[in-house]
Amino acid sequence: MAGQRRGFFCGSLDHSLSRRGFLGAAAAGAATFATDMTALNVLQQPAFASELKKQQKRVILLWLAGGSSQLETWDPKPGAATGGPFRAIQTAVPGVQISELMPKMAQRMKHTCIVRSLNTKDGDHGGGAKLMMRGRRDEANVQYPDLGAVLAREMGRVDSQVPDYVSFYFATEGRGFAPGSSGFLGARYAPMELTQSMIPENIRRLADINDLDHAERADLRDLLSKQFTQGRVNSTTSSHNEAYQRVRGLMSSEKLFDISQEPQKMRDLYGPTQFGEQVLAARRLIEAGVPFVRVARAWWDSHGQNFETHQEMVPELDHVMATLLDDLEQRGLLEHTLVVTLAEFGRTPGINASLGRDHFASAWSATLSGCGIKGGAVYGKSDPTGNRVVDGQVGAAELFATIYRALGISPTKNYYVGSRPVPLTEPGTKAIDAVLA
Amino acid sequence: MNMLRVRQVLLFLLLVFASRSVIGADEPPPAEKPIGNVVDHFIDLKLKQENITPAPQADDATFIRRLTLDLVGRIPTAAETKAFVESTDPEKRVRLIDRLMASPGFVRHQATEFDTMLMYGTQASIRDYLVQALTENRPWDRIFREVLLPEETDAKQKVAGEFVRKRVNDLDRLTNDVSVVFFGVNISCAQCHDHPKVEDWKQDHFFGMKAFFSRTFDNGGFLAEREAGVVKFRTTEGKDRQARLMFLSGKAIDDASVREMTADEAKKEKDRFEASKKAKTPPPKPTFSARAQLVEMALQPEQREFFARSIVNRIWHRLYGQGLVMPLDQMHSKNPPSHPELLEWLARDTAEHNYDLRRLIRGLVLSKAYSRSSRWQGEDAPAPRLFAVGAVRPLTPMQMAASLQIATAAPGSFPALEKNEEFEKRIENMEASVRGFASSIEQPRDNFQIGVGEALLFSNSDRLQKQFLGDAGDRLLGALKVIKDEKELVEVAVRNIYARNPTEEEIRVLIAYLQKRQDRPIEASRQMLWALLASTEFRFNH
Numbered sequence: 016m017a018g019q020r021r022g023f024f025c026g027s028l029d030h031s032l033s034r035r036g037f038l039g040a041a042a043a044g045a046a047t048f049a050t051d052m053t054a055l056n057v058l059q060q061p062a063f064a065s066e067l068k069k070q071q072k073r074v075i076l077l078w079l080a081g082g083s084s085q086l087e088t089w090d091p092k093p094g095a096a097t098g099g100p101f102r103a104i105q106t107a108v109p110g111v112q113i114s115e116l117m118p119k120m121a122q123r124m125k126h127t128c129i130v131r132s133l134n135t136k137d138g139d140h141g142g143g144a145k146l147m148m149r150g151r152r153d154e155a156n157v158q159y160p161d162l163g164a165v166l167a168r169e170m171g172r173v174d175s176q177v178p179d180y181v182s183f184y185f186a187t188e189g190r191g192f193a194p195g196s197s198g199f200l201g202a203r204y205a206p207m208e209l210t211q212s213m214i215p216e217n218i219r220r221l222a223d224i225n226d227l228d229h230a231e232r233a234d235l236r237d238l239l240s241k242q243f244t245q246g247r248v249n250s251t252t253s254s255h256n257e258a259y260q261r262v263r264g265l266m267s268s269e270k271l272f273d274i275s276q277e278p279q280k281m282r283d284l285y286g287p288t289q290f291g292e293q294v295l296a297a298r299r300l301i302e303a304g305v306p307f308v309r310v311a312r313a314w315w316d317s318h319g320q321n322f323e324t325h326q327e328m329v330p331e332l333d334h335v336m337a338t339l340l341d342d343l344e345q346r347g348l349l350e351h352t353l354v355v356t357l358a359e360f361g362r363t364p365g366i367n368a369s370l371g372r373d374h375f376a377s378a379w380s381a382t383l384s385g386c387g388i389k390g391g392a393v394y395g396k397s398d399p400t401g402n403r404v405v406d407g408q409v410g411a412a413e414l415f416a417t418i419y420r421a422l423g424i425s426p427t428k429n430y431y432v433g434s435r436p437v438p439l440t441e442p443g444t445k446a447i448d449a450v451l452a
Numbered sequence: 453m454n455m456l457r458v459r460q461v462l463l464f465l466l467l468v469f470a471s472r473s474v475i476g477a478d479e480p481p482p483a484e485k486p487i488g489n490v491v492d493h494f495i496d497l498k499l500k501q502e503n504i505t506p507a508p509q510a511d512d513a514t515f516i517r518r519l520t521l522d523l524v525g526r527i528p529t530a531a532e533t534k535a536f537v538e539s540t541d542p543e544k545r546v547r548l549i550d551r552l553m554a555s556p557g558f559v560r561h562q563a564t565e566f567d568t569m570l571m572y573g574t575q576a577s578i579r580d581y582l583v584q585a586l587t588e589n590r591p592w593d594r595i596f597r598e599v600l601l602p603e604e605t606d607a608k609q610k611v612a613g614e615f616v617r618k619r620v621n622d623l624d625r626l627t628n629d630v631s632v633v634f635f636g637v638n639i640s641c642a643q644c645h646d647h648p649k650v651e652d653w654k655q656d657h658f659f660g661m662k663a664f665f666s667r668t669f670d671n672g673g674f675l676a677e678r679e680a681g682v683v684k685f686r687t688t689e690g691k692d693r694q695a696r697l698m699f700l701s702g703k704a705i706d707d708a709s710v711r712e713m714t715a716d717e718a719k720k721e722k723d724r725f726e727a728s729k730k731a732k733t734p735p736p737k738p739t740f741s742a743r744a745q746l747v748e749m750a751l752q753p754e755q756r757e758f759f760a761r762s763i764v765n766r767i768w769h770r771l772y773g774q775g776l777v778m779p780l781d782q783m784h785s786k787n788p789p790s791h792p793e794l795l796e797w798l799a800r801d802t803a804e805h806n807y808d809l810r811r812l813i814r815g816l817v818l819s820k821a822y823s824r825s826s827r828w829q830g831e832d833a834p835a836p837r838l839f840a841v842g843a844v845r846p847l848t849p850m851q852m853a854a855s856l857q858i859a860t861a862a863p864g865s866f867p868a869l870e871k872n873e874e875f876e877k878r879i880e881n882m883e884a885s886v887r888g889f890a891s892s893i894e895q896p897r898d899n900f901q902i903g904v905g906e907a908l909l910f911s912n913s914d915r916l917q918k919q920f921l922g923d924a925g926d927r928l929l930g931a932l933k934v935i936k937d938e939k940e941l942v943e944v945a946v947r948n949i950y951a952r953n954p955t956e957e958e959i960r961v962l963i964a965y966l967q968k969r970q971d972r973p974i975e976a977s978r979q980m981l982w983a984l985l986a987s988t989e990f991r992f993n994h
Binding site (some may be wrong): 154228233256435 | 844
C-alpha cells in the first residue's frame with residue numbers, strides 16, 4: 016500500500032481524488048509536463064498551490080558529524096559498565112527512556128521513533144559518511160546519489176523557484192568526508208552547499224549591475240538561446256536553459272536564508288547558536304517548498320572526553336530539535352516533514368583511557384520524526400552493554416527504504432544508469448514496517 | 453607473420469561475407485578506401501533503408517567552429533574563421549584539418565581528453581605522460597601497454613602508472629575500470645552475480661579479469677607484482693571457486709603461478725619488496741606477470757576485438773556525440789551497434805594501421821556525416837543513432853574555459869595567422885591562464901544535465917567579470933569601447949563569440965539593447981557580451 020504512494024501525496028483516497036482533479040486542471044492550464052508528475056508546474060496554478068503547500072513532503076536531516084554517542088542520546092545504558100555517568104529518563108511514551116541530557120525531546124517522543132539496531136559495519140569517517148548519506152556503497156562504476164539528491168529529484172520541481180537540496184555545513188571537521196553528492200543524477204540535483212555564509216554562493220546580484228539590467232540581460236540570453244535551440248532540442252540543451260530560468264527565482268529566495276526575517280521571539284526559541292540558526296533557516300526553506308535540507312552539527316568525534324563533549328552538545332541538540340518539532344507542528348508542517356537524526360556511525364560502549372568513546376558502527380541509533388512515522392515507536396534493541404544488536408538488526412539500506420516509504424516513495428523504483436536499472440535501494444531490502452504510520 | 457596476414461585476410465573475408473548477408477545489395481567498401489568515405493557509405497545506407505534524408509552540410513563558419521573545438525579544444529578566433537570562410541580553395545576543409553592536427557594545440561587537447569577518459573574519478577592525472585606520448589603519436593596499443601605496465605625507472609612512464617596505482621587499493625574497481633576504459637564493457641554486475649540480462653558476463657569473467665590484477669600492489673609508490681596468487685570467489689549458488697586468468701572473450705591461461713604462496717615464499721618475497729621500498733627503486737618483476745599476460749592477450753589478433761572496437765567507439769562518440777554502441781561501456785551481444793559493419797570495419801582498419809589514432813581521427817572528421825548541420829528542419833528529428841543530423845554536445849570544462857578566453861580577447865590582440873609560432877604561443881598561454889576557471893565547470897557525462905550552480909556562477913560571480921569581461925585594451929570589451937557604429941560593434945562581438953556573422957534579427961535585437969542603455973555604453977556592451985557567452989549557442993559544440 017505505502018509502496019504505491021507517489022510524489023507528495025499521502026496515498027489516502029481524499030488525496031488521490033484531489034490529485035486527479037488537480038492533474039486535470041493542470042493539464043488544462045497547459046502546465047509543463049516533465050518526465051513524472053513531481054515535475055508539474057503546479058505553483059503557477061494558484062488554486063492548487065495551497066494544497067501543494069500542505070501536501071508536499073520535505074525532509075530535514077540533522078547530520079551529527081563525527082558520530083554522536085547513542086549511549087548519551089537515544090540508547091542509554093545506565094548502570095552498565097559501559098553506561099557512563101549520565102542517567103536515563105522516562106519519556107512521554109510509556110516504557111521508552113532516553114538520556115537525561117535530552118529532557119525536552121523526552122517530552123516530545125510521541126513524534127519520534129528511535130531505531131536502536133543499526134549495524135552498518137563501517138567505522139571509518141569517510142566510508143561511514145558516504146554510506147549513511149547514500150544508503151549504499153558506491154560501486155566501481157556507479158556513483159550513487161545521496162538522500163538529498165534522490166529527494167530533490169523525487170520531490171522537487173523542474174522549474175522550482177527555490178533550491179531543492181540545501182546543505183549547511185560550516186565546520187571544517189568532517190566536511191570533506193560527507194560532501195553532498197548527486198552521483199549519477201548529475202549536477203541538476205547537486206546540493207546548494209553553504210559552508211561559510213548563511214547566504215548561498217552567487218545568489219546575490221553584483222553591485223555593478225542594477226536589477227532591471229540583470230533581468231533584461233537574462234531575457235536577452237534567453238532570446239538568443241531560443242533562436243539557437245530551434246531544431247536542436249535535446250535534454251542537455253534544455254537543462255542549460257532550465258538552469259538559467261531558475262536563477263532569478265533562486266535569487267529571490269535569498270530572503271529564505273535570512274533568519275532576521277523571523278520575529279525575534281522565534282529566533283529566541285531556536286536560540287543564538289549556529290546550529291539553532293541554521294535549523295531555523297532550514298524550517299524557513301522547507302516551509303517555502305525546499306524538499307530537502309541538511310544541517311550538519313560537528314564535531315562529535317569524542318575519542319577523548321566523551322562525556323564533557325556530550326554534556327555540552329547533546330543539550331543543544333535536544334533544545335534545537337525539540338524547538339523544530341514544536342515549530343513544525345504549530346505550522347501544520349510536521350505531518351508532511353520528516354526530521355531525521357543521523358551520523359556516519361555511533362560510538363563504542365567501551366570507554367577508552369582518555370575517557371573517550373571511539374568509532375562504532377555495530378549497534379547504534381538514528382531517529383525519524385514526523386511525516387509517515389509512527390511516533391513513540393522504538394525499533395530494535397542492543398544488548399545490556401550496548402555492544403551488539405540483539406533484536407531487529409538493520410543497515411543503511413533498510414533505514415533508507417524506511418525513509419523513502421515514509422515519504423511515499425517506492426524503494427524499488429528504478430533509475431537508469433545507461434541501460435542498467437538501479438533501484439533506489441538494493442533489491443530485497445525491507446523497510447522497517449513497524450515504525451511506519 | 454605470413455600466417456598472421458593470411459588469418460587476418462580470412463577474418464576480413466568472413467566479416468565481409470557477414471556484412472553482405474546483412475546489408476544485401478551494396479558492395480562493402482574495400483579495405484583501402486578512405487575512412488571518411490566508408491563512414492558515409494554505411495551511414496547513408498542505413499538512412500536510405502530508413503527513408504530519411506539527412507540534414508545538409510554545415511556552413512563553413514559552423515564547420516570551423518566544430519572542427520576547432522574537436523581537434524584543438526577551443527573556438528576559432530575571428531581571424532581564423534574569416535580566413536577560412538573567405539578561402540576559395542576547394543580543398544580548404546582538408547587543409548584546415550591538417551593545419552589543426554599539426555598544431556601543438558592538437559596534442560594538448562587530445563591529452564586532456566584522454567586524461568579525462570583514463571583518470572576520471574581518481575583525482576589524479578597522467579596528462580604529462582599523455583602529452584609526451586601523443587606528441588610522438590604513439591599507437592594506442594603502446595599507450596595501453598605503458599599505462600598498465602609502466603617502465604617505472606623511466607620518470608615519464610612512471611606518471612602513466614598512476615592509472616593503476618590510484619586504483620590498486622581497490623582491485624574490484626581496477627578490474628572494472630580497465631574493462632570499461634579499454635574494452636568497453638562494464639562487468640561490475642558480474643561481481644556479485646552472473647549478469648541478469650547479458651549472458652556474456654558471468655562471475656567467471658569478473659573474477660577472471662580480477663585475477664590478472666590481484667597480485668599487483670603499491671610498493672612505496674612503485675607497482676609491484678607477486679610471483680603467485682589466486683582469486684577465490686563464491687558463486688550465487690554458494691559454491692567456492694578459484695578464478696582462472698580469463699579474458700573477457702573467455703580465453704584463459706592456466707599457469708602454475710595460480711596458487712597460494714607458501715608462507716616461506718611469501719616471507720622471502722616480502723623481504724625483497726621491502727628492500728626495494730627502502731631503496732626507493734622499482735621492485736623486481738615477477739617471472740610470470742599476470743598483468744602483462746592480460747595486455748598480451750588483449751592485443752592478440754583473435755582477442756583484440758574488445759580493445760579495437762572500444763577505442764573506435766570512444767573516439768567516434770567524442771566526435772559524433774553518440775557512440776556506435778551506447779552506452780560506451782555496454783559493448784556486448786545484447787546491445788548491438790547502430791552500424792555493426794561500420795564498427796567492424798573501423799576496428800579492423802585501426803588495428804591494422806597500428807592503432808594510429810591520428811589517422812582514425814582525421815578519417816572520422818573527413819566524412820560528410822561529421823560535417824552535417826546540427827539543426828533539424830523537419831518535424832521530429834531522427835534518432836541520434838542514425839547520424840542524420842549533426843550532434844549538439846556540451847563543451848568540456850577546458851573547451852569552455854579556453855573558448856571564453858578566446859571569445860573575450862580583443863580581435864586585434866592576436867598575432868597574425870601567418871606568424872604561426874607566435875599565434876600558437878599566444879593560444880597556449882591563454883589556455884594556461886584559464887585552467888583554474890575550467891575546474892568550476894562540470895565534466896559532461898552521458899545524459900548530462902547542466903546544473904543551476906553554473907547558471908548562478910555566470911549570473912552573479914565576479915570571476916566572469918574579472919577574468920573575461922574587463923575593458924582593458926586587449927579584451928573584447930576594450931575593443932568595443934572605441935567602436936562608434938552600433939552595427940559594427942554588434943558584428944565584431946558576435947563574430948568573436950559565435951564565430952559567425954550575426955543575423956539581421958540579432959543585429960536588430962542587440963542594437964535595441966544597447967540603445968536602451970546609451971547613458972552607460974560600456975555596461976551595455978558588457979551585458980550584451982554576457983548574454984552571448986551565457987547563451988546555449990556558446991555553451992555547446994554544434
